[in-house]
Amino acid sequence: MNHTVKRILVEKKPGYDVEAQHLYHDLKENLGIFQLKRVRIINRYDISGISDQAYQQAGKTIFSEPNMDLVYDEKFELEPGLKYFAMEYLPGQYDQRADSAAQCIQILTQGEPPAIVSAKLILLYGDLSERDFQTIKDYCINSVDSREATLDKPSSLEMETMIPEDVAILDGFIHLEEKELASCQEELGLVMSFEDLKFCQAYFRDQEKRNPTLTEIKVIDTYWSDHCRHTTFATSIDQVSIDSNGLGRPIQEAYATYLKDRGFVYGAEERDVCLMDIAVLGMKKLRKEGKLPDLDLSDEINACSIVVEADIDGKKEDWLVMFKNETHNHPTEIEPFGGAATCLGGAIRDPLSGRAYVYQAMRVTGSGDPRVNISETLPGKLPQRKITTTAAAGFSSYGNQIGLATGQVAEVYDDGFIAKRMEVGAVIGAAPKSNVVRETPAPGDVVILLGGRTGRDGCGGATGSSVEHTEESIFTCGSEVQKGNPPTERKIQRLFRNPQASRLIKRCNDFGAGGVSVAIGELTDGLVIQLDAVPKKYEGLDGTELAISESQERMAVVIARDKADFFKELAAAENLEAVEVAEVTSDRRLKMLWRGNTIVDLARDFLDTNGVKQHTEVSVQNPDAENNYFTNKTARLSSDLKEAWLHNLHDLNVCSQRGLVERFDSSIGAGTVLMPFGGKYQATPAVGMAAKLPLESGDTTTGTLMAYGYNAQMAKWSPFHGALYAVIEAVSKIVAMGGNYQTIRLSLQEYFEKLGADRSKWGKPFAALLGAYQAQMKLGIPAIGGKDSMSGTFMDLNVPPTLVAFAVDPIDVRKVISPEFKKTDSQVVYIPLVRYANELPDFDRLGAAYRRITELIHAGQILAAYPVGGGGIAEAISKMAFGNRIGFSLADQGLTPGELNTLLFAPNYGSLVVEMPLDMDIERALASVPYRILGKTQAQEAIEIGGITISLQEAQDAWETPLEKVFPTKTDEIELARPQAITYNRRGPARSKLTVVRPRVFIPVFPGTNCEYDTKKRFEAAGAETDVFVIQNLTPAAIEESIQVMAAKIRESQIIMLPGGFSAGDEPEGSGKFIAAVFRNPRIRDEVMELLKNRDGLMLGICNGFQALIKLGLVPYGEIRDIDESQPTLTYNRIGRHQSMMVKTRICSVLSPWLARVEVGDIHQIAISHGEGRFVAREEDIKQMMANGQIATQYVDNDGQPSYDIRFNPNGSDYAIEAITSPDGRILGKMGHSERIGQNLYINIPDKKDQQLFEAGVNYFK
Secondary structure, X not given: OOOOOEEEXXXXXXXXXXXXXXXXXXXXXXXXXXXXXXXXXXXXXXXXXXXXXXXXHHHHHOOOOOOOEEEEEOOOOOOOOOEEEEEEEOOOOOOHHHHHHHHHHHHHHOOOOOEEEEEEEEEEEEOOOHHHHHHHHHHHOOOOOEEEEOOOOOOOOOOOOOOOOOOOEOOOHHHOOHHHHHHHHHHXXXXXXXXXXXXXXXXXXXXXXXXXXXXXXXXXXXXXOHHHHOHHHHOEEEEEEEOOOHHHHHHHHHHHHHHHHHHHHHOOOOOOOOHHHHHHHHHHHHHHOOOOOOEOOOOOOOOEEEEEEEEEOOEEEEEEEEEEEEEOHHHHHHOHHHHHHHHHHHHHHHHHHOOOEEEEEEEEEEEOOOOOOHHHOOOOOOOHHHHHHHHHHHHHHHHHHHOOEEEEEEEEEOHHHHOOOEEEEEEEEEEEHHHOOOOOOOOOOEEEEEEOOEOOOOOOXXXXXXXXXXXXXXXXXXXXXXXXXXXXXHHHHHHHHOHHHHOOOOEEEEOOOOHHHHHOOOOOOOEEEEHHHOOEOOOOOOHHHHHHOOOOOEEEEEEOHHHHHHHHHHHHHOOOOEEEEEEEOOOOEEEEEEOOEEEEEEEHHHHOOOOOOOEEEEEEOOOOHHHOHHHHHHHOOOOOHHHHHHHHHHOOOOOOOHHHHOOOOXXXXXXXXXXXXXXOOOOEEOOOEEEEOOOOOOOEOEEEEEEEEOOHHHHHHOHHHHHHHHHHHHHHHHHHOOOOHHHOEEEEEEEXXXXXXXXXXXXXXXXXXXXXXXXXXXHOOOEEEEEEEOOOEEOOEEOOXXXXXXXXXXXXXXXXXXXXXXOOOOEEEEEOOOEOOOOOEXXXXXXXXXXXXXXXXXXXXXXXXXXXXXXXXXXXXXXHHHOOOOEEEEOOOOOOHHHHHHHHHOOOOOOEEEEEOOOXXXXXXXXXXXXXXXXXXXXXXXXXXXXXXXXXXXXXXXXHOOOOOOOOOOOOOOOOOOOOOOOEOOOOOOOOOOOOOOOEEXXXXXXXXXXXXXXXXXXXXXXXXXXXXXXXXOOHHHHHHHHHHHHHHHHOOOEEEEXXXXXXXXOOOOOOHHHHHHHOOHHHHHHHHHHHHHOOOEEEEEXXXXXXXXXXXXXXXXXXXXXXXXXXXXXXXXXOOOEEEEEEEEEOEOOOHHXXXXXXXXXXXXXXXXXXXXXXXXXXXXXXXXHHOOEEEEEEOOOOOEOOOOOOOOOOOHHHEEEEEOOOOOEEEEOOEOOOOOOOOOOOOXXXXXXXXXXXXXXXOO
C-alpha cells in the first residue's frame, strides 16, 4: 500500500461554479463588501493509501469529471497579491465528502479504503482590506467545527493519537470538605447541582465505600442531566402564587381544576406537584376514565404510540402509529448544519427504536429576523441569517438523504430567539402491530450495537444542552456537536422494517444524549458493558469518551443469545455493522469494563434516584390587560384598508416561506396526500401535513394528519393563553384538513429560559402547561408525550415562553381536503371561535362547530377550509386565493371601518374560513354553529372589498417579497429564446424479441439510495418480479462478494432499475459517483452491455439513477464509456439548492419502449426532488438528440410550452430537457420521480400524474 500523500485540487468550470457564485453574492450582499469582484472555490483532497493507477482513475471519475471540472495536480499557482484562505473540519469531525470519496475509491480498488482529508480553498478577487479579509474568514469558518487549514501538504494523513491513560480514580473524593468538593465540581466541568454531587459523595462513601472513577462521575452527570432526566420538569413545586385578578383568574381556575383532577387520578397516593405532572395528567385522567382505548402502553420509552385500525387492501389490520418531537436548540445555535441535521436524525430514531418506519417529518423553528444587518450580530453569536440558512441546509440534507418526506416547514420569527435558536423536528412513523415484539430482557440476553462508529463528537452534548450559555462558553462547545450520517441511519430503517429482524428485538434504545451510558444503560436493570467492543471511528478514545460519546446513527437492541447470530446476519445483509457489546445480568447494577478493568460499577437503585429531589416555588404573573394580544394588533392597523391588507401579508410571520420549504423533499415514499403548496399555481400553503401509512406492497386508505400550533407574541403576553391557543390552533388545522378533533392525540414541545431559583420565571412554564391542560380537558384530547428544553438563555437574553402543540389524527385519506379555493361563485363562510372577556373560548360551541365542520367536509359540502391565525381572515382569504388564482369579493358586512378591520385582521385563532358550493343552503347546513357569510369567490383575479380592489398578483408579490433575499425562489433570467417544443412521433419496437411472463427487475441499493421501496412497489404493481440487492462495502471481501452477486443478478434480469437517492451523499462534490464507480467494474460493465446488446434488456434511471446513467455514458450514447470534455451532464440547479415540488412535463418523443403508453404532447404533473438536475449539453449534441428522438420530455409551463422560467424549469436545464434516452430508446434517464404515484396522492395538485412507465417497461417483454 502506497502511503505517500497525493494532492488533487478540483475547481468547477465557469458556468458550473454555482457554489462560488452564490458565495460571491452572499459575501457581497450580506457582509457589504462591495469591493469583492469574484470568488473561486477549489476543493482540495489529500489522499494516501492508494496506488498511482487508482489515483489516476479516481482523478477523472471520482474527484472530478472532465466535462465540468478543472483539475490541478499537487499544486495550484496562486496569483501574487491575491487574498485566499483554506478551511477544513477539525480533526475527529465527520467529513461526508472525504468519507464518500474513500468509499468510491474502495469500490474502484476493491481493497482497503484510502485515507482522505478534504479542504476548501477560497480565492477572493478585488481590492479588499485586511479587515474585509478577516471578516470574510470569520463568516466562512465556524470555529466550533472547522478551522483555517494550512496550504502545506502533510507528510502523513495518519491521525495523531495518544494511547489513553487508564481511567483515573478520584482519590480522596469521599473525604473532600464542601469547599474542596465545590472546586472539584468546577475542575471537572460538572453540570449536576452541588447537592447532587454531595449525594454522590455520600453514596460512594457510605454504600460503595470507595472513591469513584472519573468515568463514573461523568456518567452520573450525564445520566442525571436535565436533557436526559428532565430534572427541571421533575422539580417539586412546594408553593404556588397566582395573581388571579382580571386575566389571571382563568389561570387560578385551571390550577384548581388540575388539583381536583390529581385527586381523581392518584387518590390518597402522595405525588409531587411538578411541571411533568401537569404535562402528563391529562393523559392519565382520560385513560382512567376509559377514553383512550387507542393508547399503546409499553415499558419502552420510544415515542408517542397509538393503535390504529388500518384498511390494507380492503382488510382491517392493527398498526402502531408513533410520533415524536425533538429539539436541537443548543447544537444548532453553535453549529447550524450539524445541529439541525442531527435534530432530525434524533427525532427519527425515537419511533425507529420502536420499530416504526418513519414516513413523514415536520420542522418548526424559531429565529430572530434573518434580514438584519450582520453587523448587528451579538458577540459570541453567529449571524441570524447564517444560522437560519445553514440550519435549513442541514435539516433538509439529512431528511432528503435518508428519504423522509418533510410535509411541513415553518419558521417563527421573534427577537427572543436571538437568545438561542429553536430547532424542532417532529416525525411520524408506523408499523404493523405484529412486527413489534416487546419482552423483558432476561439474564444472558445480549445487547447488540448497530450502525455508526463512536468518536469524540457529541461528548458532553447532554450536559451542554442543559445549561445556559455565555459569550465565552459558546467557543468551547465544539466537542458537543454531533455530525449526521444519514445513509447509515437509512440502513437501520431498512433492517427494522424487515419483520424477521424486528420480531427478534426484545427492547431497543437509540443513541442520543449520553451515548452508551444512557442508551444501553437504560435498557434493563442489570448490565455488563464491554467498552473495548464498541466500534471506534479512530483510536485514542479513553473509557470515559466511549461511555458518553453521542456519535450518531447508533442503536442498541436486546436479543436472546441464541438469536444473536441470525440478527447479525440480517444486519450484514443491510450493510450494517452489528457488534455484541453487553450482556444482561440478574444483578441490579450497571457495570462497564475497559481494558479489562471495571471503570463503572453503580447500583441501579442509586442511578434511578435521578439525584437529589429539587424544590422550588412558583409565582404566576397576571397577563397585562393593556397589552392584550388579541386587541392590540387591530388597534395598530393603517386606516387605509388596502395598505393594511398588503402590510399584513408582508408580516414575517404571515409571509411566504416557499424558498425555505422547497428545499425539503416532500414527496418521497409516494405517500404524500397534501403537497406543501397547492393549486394549479402551487401557491396556497397547506395548513398541515397528510400522508398514507407506509406500505411496502398493496394500498391503503388509512393515513395520518399532523399540524402544529404556536404564536410567540401571544405566548410572551400570556404563556397561559399562548399554550391554550397553541393546542386550539393545532386542532383547528386538523379540522380544516378533514380530521376529527375528538380522535386527535397531542405531543407538546416546551422551550423556556433557564429558570434557576426565580419564582416568576418558574411561573411561565407552569402557566403554559396549565393552559395546555385546560385545552386538553375541555376538548377531551390528551398530550401523550412531549419534549422539554429548559436552557433558552444567553447572558441576559431569553427565548419567548414556548409551548408548541403537535396534533396527530388518523384519517381515511379519501376525506382529506386542501385549503385552496376550488371554484368560482362559491360561498365563503366564516366560522368564528367565540371568546369570553377573559379571552378563553366557549369550548362547548367550539366543539360543536368542529364536529359539524367535519361532517360537512366528509359529505363533500365544504370544498376548502383555512384556519384563522395571526394574520386573521385577510391572511386566510389571500392564501386560499393564490393557489388557483380564484379571486374573492367581500359581501357588504354593514360594519364601520374599525369593525371591518377587526373582522378581517383580528388573530382569532380557532376560527375557520370555509368554501361552500353556491347552491348550498348555508343556514340549514350551519344551523347549529355561529357563522358569517363573508362573500363569494370570483373569476376575476382580485380581492374586492367594497370599492377597494387588490389584484392577486399584487397581494402575492407582497406575500412573497419579505424573505426572498434570505430564501430565494428566483434566479437571474436566462437570456435565451424560449426553447422549442420538441416533437418526435416515430415509435421504436413495442415488444422485445424475448417473451417473459414476469420480467425480472434488478434494483441495486447503494449507500444513499432511498427510492428503492417506491420503485419496487411500482414495478410489482405493473406485474414484474423485483430483485432488490443491497451493495455491501464494509470490507474488501464484502465488496468482492457484492460484485459477484450483482453480476449474477444482472445476468438473470431483463430490466436494471437505478432508483433515486443520494449516492454516497452525492459526494465528492457530485451526484451518482458511487453508482458509476460500481458499474465501471469490468464484470458489472460486461454484464450490463450483454443485457443491452444481446438480450434486448431495458434500463431506467430516475433522479440519482439518471445522474449515474449520464456519468457512465449509457445516456445518451447507449454504452459505458469514459467521460470526455464534451459529454452532456447533469449539474447543480441554477438556484444553488435542492428543489422539491411538482412540475409539468410534456412527452416529446415516443421512441422509447418506456413511453409506449403515452402520446407526444401528453402533459403530466411529476414530483421532482433534486439539487443537481440541470441538464447541460452542447448545442450540436442537443440537435442530434432531437433528430434521433432521444429527448423524451421537457419541462413546460401552464400553457404546455417549454420554458426557462424557474417556476416551471426548476433547475434551469438547457432546452428545458427533463429526460433523455439512449439512441434506441431502451435506456431512459429522467429527473422527475415517475414512481411517486398512487391513489389519493397530491390531492391539492390538479392534472394527471401517471406516465405508465412501469407498465410499459414490463409489457415490453410480454
